[in-house]
Amino acid sequence: MKKISIKxxxxxxxxxxxxxxxxxxxxNKEARISDALADKIKLISKKVGYRPNSTAVSLRTGKTxxxxxxxxxxxxxxxxxxxxxxxxxxxxHDYRILYCSTENDDINAADLVQMLFHRQVDGFLxxxxxxxxxxxxxxxxxxxxxxxxxxxxxxxxxxxxLVDNKLGITxxxxxxxxxxxxxxxxxxxxxxxxxxxxxxxxYRDSLKKNKVAVSEKFILKIPIxxxxxxxxxxxxxxxxxxxxxxxxIFSTNYLGIAGLEAIKLCRLQxxxxxxxxxxxxxxxxxxxxxxxxxxSQPIDEIAKQAIILLFNQINKNPQQVxxxxxxxxxxxxxxxxxx
Numbered sequence: 618m619k620k621i622s623i624k625x626x627x628x629x630x631x632x633x634x635x636x637x638x639x640x641x642x643x644x645n646k647e648a649r650i651s652d653a654l655a656d657k658i659k660l661i662s663k664k665v666g667y668r669p670n671s672t673a674v675s676l677r678t679g680k681t682x683x684x685x686x687x688x689x690x691x692x693x694x695x696x697x698x699x700x701x702x703x704x705x706x707x708x709x710h711d712y713r714i715l716y717c718s719t720e721n722d723d724i725n726a727a728d729l730v731q732m733l734f735h736r737q738v739d740g741f742l743x744x745x746x747x748x749x750x751x752x753x754x755x756x757x758x759x760x761x762x763x764x765x766x767x768x769x770x771x772x773x774x775x776x777x778x779l780v781d782n783k784l785g786i787t788x789x790x791x792x793x794x795x796x797x798x799x800x801x802x803x804x805x806x807x808x809x810x811x812x813x814x815x816x817x818x819x820y821r822d823s824l825k826k827n828k829v830a831v832s833e834k835f836i837l838k839i840p841i842x843x844x845x846x847x848x849x850x851x852x853x854x855x856x857x858x859x860x861x862x863x864x865x866i867f868s869t870n871y872l873g874i875a876g877l878e879a880i881k882l883c884r885l886q887x888x889x890x891x892x893x894x895x896x897x898x899x900x901x902x903x904x905x906x907x908x909x910x911x912x913s914q915p916i917d918e919i920a921k922q923a924i925i926l927l928f929n930q931i932n933k934n935p936q937q938v939x940x941x942x943x944x945x946x947x948x949x950x951x952x953x954x955x956x
Contacts, residue, residue, distance in 0.1 A: 621667045629661050630654075637662075641669065682712045684927070685733035687726065688744045688767075691718045695870060695897045695914070696744070699766065702920035703742060710928060712739070721808065721841045723748035730756055740927050742766055747809045762930035764923050768812040769943055776926040777943040778919050782815035783822075785912040785948040789866050789894045790823035792910070796956055798864040798892055799829065804852060804876060805868035807838040816868045816896065835859060845875060852879035856891070863891060864956070870897035870911075877905065892956045908953030915946045922946075 623641070627634040637658055639648040645655040684707055688696040696718075704714050715733060719726040726746045733741065740762030745753060750770055756763055757775060769777035793801050803820045806813055817836070824831050837855045839848055852875055856862065867873035873895030885891050887907055894910045895902060902909035922944050 621662075621665045623667075626658065626662050626665065626667060629665070630658050632658070641667075680739050681737050683736070683738045684712055684714050684740050684742060685717065685729075685736070685738040686714050686742045687717045687719060687729050687733070689719055689721055689746070691716050693871065694899050695916075696767075698916050699920060702916050703766075703923065706920050706924040710924070714742075719744075719746050719749075721746050727752045734759070734761070740764075740931055742923060742927065744768060745770070745810075762927050764927045764930075766919065766923050768810050771811060776930075778923045778926065779812065779943060779945060780914040780919065780948050781945040782812050783819040785896060785950075786816045786819035786866065786868075787823055788948070788950045789896075789912060790820065792894070792950065792952070792956055793864050793892065794823075794827060796892070798956075800835070800862050801864040801866060802835045802837065802855070802859060802862045803866050803868070804837045804839065804855070804872050806841045806872070808841050813868060820866065835862065839872065845871075848872065848875040849878045849882070852876050853882050856880065856883050856885070865891060865893045867893065867895040870895055870899050870902075873897075873909065873911075874899075874901065877909070887955050894956060898951055903953070907955055909955045910953045911951050913949040913951050915949065918946050 623634050623637045627637045630637065632654070636648070636650060636654075639645050639650060640655045640658040641662060645652075686700060686703060688700065690696055691700060700714070700716055707714055715736070715738065717729045717733065719729060723746050726749050730741070730743075730752045734756070741756065742764050743749075743753070744767040745765060750773065753763070753765075753770065753773060753775060757773075763775055765775050765777035767779050769775065769779065790801065801820075803817065805817055820836075821831050837851065839851055843851070848871075852872075856879060865876060867876050873893070876893065876895070880887060880891060880893070887893060894912065896912045898911040898913035902911050926944070
């Protein structure tokens with residue numbers, strides 16, 4: 618397929634290539650090109666599917682119109698939905714996204730930052746790994762626009778957007794208390810990420826508030842990169858070792874999925890034998906019988922705010938670039954039949 622050039626469009630329009638260039642770069646007024654001729658050139662370029670050479674545009678403008686997105690796992694439904702929402706917002710600015718997954722590996726995460734930096738992306742959206750602090754500090758020193766999503770480092774002054782994790786788990790516990798459940802187990806990951814730590818903290822705070830002693834044996838921390846089958850085994854064993862538990866909270870959707878299989882292997886009925894709530898909603902939880910109660914994150918709101926913060930930096934908005942406190946959005950409790 619022949620690539621359409623400015624010369625081709627100029628020939629079709631019967632004008633000089635410089636005239637076409639001025640119109641396509643929105644400089645027709647400066648070049649004193651009539652609106653009628655400018656409209657004609659734009660119509661022709663649209664009909665023939667003209668696309669400017671990205672390298673040439675980058676050299677001329679100093680921008681690539683590309684944003685680097687680094688998340689934990691793009692195959693995770695939560696991050697997939699978040700990526701789609703971010704992409705939809707970025708398209709409004711005539712930008713594109715390059716997706717990358719860290720697989721929660723700190724070395725891989727650092728390599729991805731370097732790769733995208735050398736690809737000269739105009740900004741970064743990052744859901745950082747637990748050990749990514751050094752890479753983020755180095756990135757801020759380059760003055761590249763950067764926004765953290767889903768989790769952040771409290772000690773670093775980097776704009777960030779996420780759900781109110783503590784409120785989400787508090788809503789779970791409040792529902793359990795209201796329904797008469799008093800022995801709730803908490804299943805989470807073993808990573809020292811602020812979002813996971815806040816969720817665990819909220820679980821502990823709710824117990825203390827209701828004058829219930831925190832039992833460490835009711836908390837299960839599963840290695841983040843443990844194979845799925847092993848996660849199921851660990852949850853299965855945890856349930857068997859704690860038969861007094863009447864309810865469970867899963868701090869992530871993938872642990873919730875593994876938990877459903879583990880509960881099935883234990884031959885327990887939901888909610889008759891054990892009630893459950895999972896953080897992050899999925900179609901699976903909606904379609905499962907019984908439907909699983911979840912904490913749903915406001916993905917669209919998170920995406921919109923993240924893009925606002927990013928483009929405030931790209932466009933050097935002096936009033937907004939200085940924002941450093943995390944933007945937190947309240948989650949939604951979606952009640953179904955698992956409680």
